[in-house]
Amino acid sequence: MALIVQKYGGTSVGGLNRIRRVAQKVKTLAEAGNQVVVVLSAMAGETDRLLRLAQEVHPDPDERELDVLLATGEQQSVALFCIASHAVGLDAHSLLGFQAGLLTNHRYGKARIELVDALRVHELLDQGKVVVVAGFQGVDEDTGDLTTLGRGGSDTTAVAMAAALKADVCEIYTDVEGVFTTDPNIVPEARKLERISYEEMLEMASLGAKVLDIRSVEFAAKFGVRIHVRSTFTDREGTMVVPEEQIKEQLIISGVAYNKNEARITIKGVPDQPGVARKVFTPISNAGIVVDVIIQNTSVDGTTDLTFTVPKTDYKKAMGLLSTVCSEIGAKEVLGDPNIAKVSIIGIGMRNHAGVASKMFGALADEGINIQTINTSEIKVSCVIDEKYTELAVRALHKAFGLAEGLEPAAEDI
């Protein structure tokens, strides 16, 4: 007997028939003698619908009230799921965020879970019930206000519940079969990974492989929650996201990620003085623009070039702000290019292997792809290239590192 937390996303509960199917699936698991906690998202499209309603009455809706509104999506899911469960003979019991003890801070719209008081959930499990928790929502422990965790928040709800309950596994059901070595739409030979470490998953997630919400992976890493990413629509095993020490395979690279949603900006001839970077990034940050990669090279003749990327949607706004900043700091000029992409290779194996980066650069060079910028972390190398070469680059890297073949990981403790 195991204690299993399962999270089903909006597509998995998008419609009454799908809800029925998931209820049947949970029933099978419960009847096999497992204790099951189910975390649900809102039905597909519902959160967007509510958001549109709010924006129709106010262009910038109050965040507290918006959370009250958006929380109804998950509330409807859990109630309908439990009603459907009873129809198939499953004893399911819904809990809203405040009832499940999901206590958060008061940052409406992007609240952080501070504490999970799982007493009630434990009681219900002990009574033999399947507990169905509304994802995405919590309650401010000071005021009793409803809060929401932001997009993808139901993943975090599931992982937090799994941590609090010391669950054996947290299964995240989605519309893909797991985490792949790269996007199968670009590389048909992309291989589903049997296991991936938290660190790699974080890099994959933040680089645009949108399988898991990044905060849920951080949470899982912190509390050692084993995540199983898998498909609602098949029974095949998906990908386990686990601590690094549980990964025994010797692959250097686990995956190739790409991100086409950013634009590159370069300020040329920046005076190499203390405080200049602050002058550049303060107005950008005040405008709510999130800067990703920042690269500054050693200065030559007292000036340097500063390159960074911003979301494509913020590109024009950023360029406008920087034309002022440029003259203020006495820089030479601001150049920008919205038509770029970032391709990255990710793998904990590269820590102990020299030559990974140069192999990457060689593979790109062989295809005639120019590298605009390079930056690296301990388990990742990213290059900014011309956007039009994205697919070509991803295919070349996938091949160069032999990801389609892979080694079968030594499954030690599944």
Place this chain on the structure above:
Amino acid sequence: MALIVQKYGGTSVGGLNRIRRVAQKVKTLAEAGNQVVVVLSAMAGETDRLLRLAQEVHPDPDERELDVLLATGEQQSVALFCIASHAVGLDAHSLLGFQAGLLTNHRYGKARIELVDALRVHELLDQGKVVVVAGFQGVDEDTGDLTTLGRGGSDTTAVAMAAALKADVCEIYTDVEGVFTTDPNIVPEARKLERISYEEMLEMASLGAKVLDIRSVEFAAKFGVRIHVRSTFTDREGTMVVPEEQIKEQLIISGVAYNKNEARITIKGVPDQPGVARKVFTPISNAGIVVDVIIQNTSVDGTTDLTFTVPKTDYKKAMGLLSTVCSEIGAKEVLGDPNIAKVSIIGIGMRNHAGVASKMFGALADEGINIQTINTSEIKVSCVIDEKYTELAVRALHKAFGLAEGLEPAAEDI
């Protein structure tokens, strides 16, 4: 400065434009220096939509989960209303049932309010905010489960809040202009009453004049809450529902009510023995059929006739049950008529006036309408007649008692 509780029904908040209009209306009141608590229903049609969804997944949905589902209707209303309020510059703050301290028992779907802990509402009012409370919902004080109060429950929420806050008045906004002497669709001269007593309102409500939920009137009577029933769509005064001693007018009859939703059943030749009535009504009640009027006359030759009414929708079921009962108790036969109507005259004035009933019988006789049964309470006389004469009877009674003219009530303390 007054403390005013206002309740707006589903039609009043049915659509974003209407929500905006109500927000503007509340703003005017608040800017005049009043403290305002607004209680909202779900947007028109939403509760029915959710109910249909639930019934699609289970013919008889679990009551606890159904309440979780239905409560989202009011939750969406209050959030959208507050967002719209901010757009017109009104500082509104939503509270769900559990946040507003609406503590109920655990009878899902028809919970009774046990206690209103209005501390939070008071705090927010003191901060100069308009407090917007989700109607229809509460929280079980023992388990923390969401509960709903049943159809029309938002009226009760408003009256309970008004009682707890010792509000100056509880305004119930609806799509009619107040309480009329009778249905204006039948009698165009029907007059809007300026005042009506709780007792009369209870009789009117239970007899089919669906302006106010009957439980809200009982609540108001118990705690002396002054209710003002009025239209969302005009600024005209509606009808005050107040304690009897605040009514100074000398009219004998306040209104004529009718109810076409019942069917009459008569058991003839019932042996006049102890326990017979119980044998008749126990199977009826076990089948969930609500019996309204019961009339039994003095027995002749050791048998009597027993007449009662049931909802038209339960008529066939009741007749089926009674054919068995009839032979068990040795009664002669069961006769039934689904094509009947009940017409009633209501008025606290009739307590001190003889001849009211005979005037009623005379008015019906003058129109050639046969009276099938008669029953009376202290402030009401009801007759069952052939359904096809309903409108004729209502018009005749309205005229006979001079209701169109009326006396102007002596307004003592409006």
